[in-house]
Amino acid sequence: xxxAESVLAGEPLALARLLTQVENELPEGRLxxxxxxPHTGNAHLVGITGGTGxxxxxxxxxxxxxxxxxxxxxxxxxxIVAVDPSSxxxxxxxxxxxxxxxxLSGDSGVFIRSMASRGSLGGLAQTTAAVTQVFDAAGYDIIxxxxxxxxxxxxxxxxxxxTTVVVEAPGLGDDIQAIxxxxxxxxxxxVVNKADLAGADxxxxxxxxxxxxxxxxxxxxxxxxxxxxxxxxxVEAAIVWLPPIQRTVALDGRGVAELADAIDHHAAHLKxxxxxxxxDRLRLEFELEAMLTHTLWEEFRARVGDDxxxxxxxxxxxxxxxxxxxxxTLLKD
Amino acid sequence: xxxAESVLAGEPLALARLLTQVENELPEGRLxxxxxxPHTGNAHLVGITGGTGxxxxxxxxxxxxxxxxxxxxxxxxxxIVAVDPSSxxxxxxxxxxxxxxxxLSGDSGVFIRSMASRGSLGGLAQTTAAVTQVFDAAGYDIIxxxxxxxxxxxxxxxxxxxTTVVVEAPGLGDDIQAIxxxxxxxxxxxVVNKADLAGADxxxxxxxxxxxxxxxxxxxxxxxxxxxxxxxxxVEAAIVWLPPIQRTVALDGRGVAELADAIDHHAAHLKxxxxxxxxDRLRLEFELEAMLTHTLWEEFRARVGDDxxxxxxxxxxxxxxxxxxxxxTLLKD
Numbered sequence: 001x002x003x004a005e006s007v008l009a010g011e012p013l014a015l016a017r018l019l020t021q022v023e024n025e026l027p028e029g030r031l032x033x034x035x036x037x038p039h040t041g042n043a044h045l046v047g048i049t050g051g052t053g054x055x056x057x058x059x060x061x062x063x064x065x066x067x068x069x070x071x072x073x074x075x076x077x078x079x080i081v082a083v084d085p086s087s088x089x090x091x092x093x094x095x096x097x098x099x100x101x102x103x104l105s106g107d108s109g110v111f112i113r114s115m116a117s118r119g120s121l122g123g124l125a126q127t128t129a130a131v132t133q134v135f136d137a138a139g140y141d142i143i144x145x146x147x148x149x150x151x152x153x154x155x156x157x158x159x160x161x162x163t164t165v166v167v168e169a170p171g172l173g174d175d176i177q178a179i180x181x182x183x184x185x186x187x188x189x190x191v192v193n194k195a196d197l198a199g200a201d202x203x204x205x206x207x208x209x210x211x212x213x214x215x216x217x218x219x220x221x222x223x224x225x226x227x228x229x230x231x232x233x234x235v236e237a238a239i240v241w242l243p244p245i246q247r248t249v250a251l252d253g254r255g256v257a258e259l260a261d262a263i264d265h266h267a268a269h270l271k272x273x274x275x276x277x278x279x280d281r282l283r284l285e286f287e288l289e290a291m292l293t294h295t296l297w298e299e300f301r302a303r304v305g306d307d308x309x310x311x312x313x314x315x316x317x318x319x320x321x322x323x324x325x326x327x328x329t330l331l332k333d
Numbered sequence: 334x335x336x337a338e339s340v341l342a343g344e345p346l347a348l349a350r351l352l353t354q355v356e357n358e359l360p361e362g363r364l365x366x367x368x369x370x371p372h373t374g375n376a377h378l379v380g381i382t383g384g385t386g387x388x389x390x391x392x393x394x395x396x397x398x399x400x401x402x403x404x405x406x407x408x409x410x411x412x413i414v415a416v417d418p419s420s421x422x423x424x425x426x427x428x429x430x431x432x433x434x435x436x437l438s439g440d441s442g443v444f445i446r447s448m449a450s451r452g453s454l455g456g457l458a459q460t461t462a463a464v465t466q467v468f469d470a471a472g473y474d475i476i477x478x479x480x481x482x483x484x485x486x487x488x489x490x491x492x493x494x495x496t497t498v499v500v501e502a503p504g505l506g507d508d509i510q511a512i513x514x515x516x517x518x519x520x521x522x523x524v525v526n527k528a529d530l531a532g533a534d535x536x537x538x539x540x541x542x543x544x545x546x547x548x549x550x551x552x553x554x555x556x557x558x559x560x561x562x563x564x565x566x567x568v569e570a571a572i573v574w575l576p577p578i579q580r581t582v583a584l585d586g587r588g589v590a591e592l593a594d595a596i597d598h599h600a601a602h603l604k605x606x607x608x609x610x611x612x613d614r615l616r617l618e619f620e621l622e623a624m625l626t627h628t629l630w631e632e633f634r635a636r637v638g639d640d641x642x643x644x645x646x647x648x649x650x651x652x653x654x655x656x657x658x659x660x661x662t663l664l665k666d
Contacts, residue, residue, distance in 0.1 A: 034655035322367035
């Protein structure tokens, strides 16, 4: 049996091996991924982002537990991809969090993968995309992509998801952390976690205000759809999703079932409004472009050679050659 | 007189016109920039980064004022490039801040340019680099690049600078904001602004602790230098720069002269240790690579054509074609 076949058959060891190959960007990983590609496109990708101290890891664990032991219906397979692109200082934090996974350990229907930052952030987004494809092909129904909501890079990773959940918590300073990152614009669901703490009302109010400000962005987003004569209020209502605000207490599980409902509801909305396939297309476009850009650059550098490149760089540094001239010289070679 | 010549002659209107061309990425801007390139490489690029509420804009204004009216020596020409790559919500914030520039208005030795985020962040870093080159050629001695220290993108922009100043202030929550962004690793000078507020001691202590943690990074940085037999403690001491912590009150100007001294001191250190030319080289390498990658991609897309590209994308979306196959198909064309 090939590695791809073993992964499709649900073998955990094969899955782990492929994930390692993909994370290390090995050529054989790429080939197996291509073999598995026809089996992808079924999983619901859910991005969960929030600052340190919001309790988002615990919340993801609770959600996984909920989907594994639903009050009704059949259990779903859950994958968690925890991405930590922050500084080397906090490199171990995500792995540390995962020690508290007692309730889920031993359940083969939950697979957790922590990814640390290696090299460029663009590279991390690419690798994360590849890892979610592996889980997708392996039959995982819901894939959580968990990121620290600290900047543009996280927004980029969150774009991989069909549904983006932004987690806040009371008592983390006056500002709503998400404001800084501009991540609120891409939020499909907002969560006030630690909702049992004093200040939860204040946090919810702040989020509501922010949502009001974000509304023009939603309108702008609508303008991407062709305004044909048949479009009316009803069509618009089907397309627009106004992010609900959910309150949760990850510690004891309060509000987690309702959050899971909101996530499922959003998936249904995406499919009804054809946003699902639009996001799928965007994701694959992004992936292809990143692969092509990378390959074009590598080929170019191999063609030019290190000596020639260094020569031109010296010209630049000594101000004998302007950047535009350096560009032309190298492209002519 | 050509536009480049007018800029070299110090004409403010020519300067403003070129800046607009460069910001809008017009081809004529690129050509003029190339013409000016031999005149660049003299300015001291100083990155100033810090979160909202740290008062970094006021501090930059104070520094500009100091360099314009120094207690001794000749006044220097100062340019301020204020970059705000955050969400569209705060797009106008930087411009708003600048209204408080009373003390500097009317002085042709200070030029302020606000840049809002347009398109990709990578693009913003490129445009910022180009704008600093314009000021450099126009004879500005010190160019401040002011960014909101909120994420990886700001770190990228700060990398443009010879000297990176990270500004903190008391009372902005328990965390030191810079930790999240991992920006402390690239800080050359740390500032506790609003040092007259209660809590300034606590902020300074927190920064000191962080610097202790950052020390391994400094050591790692050293390892990039070839360990030749002649290298000894003295050489090492000349290379290593331990970031000083300066206290300032931008409101009344306390500590600003000392901060300016630290900035000048760092420039001298960079030149002594040959870091100045190393950073210059890195910056130009980054710029050339970004230009090449962009051009290679544009040429490739023109070669392939929209119809063919859409065809391959459809194959991807319908899962008939795997990403690796799509890559090969397009590159073969």
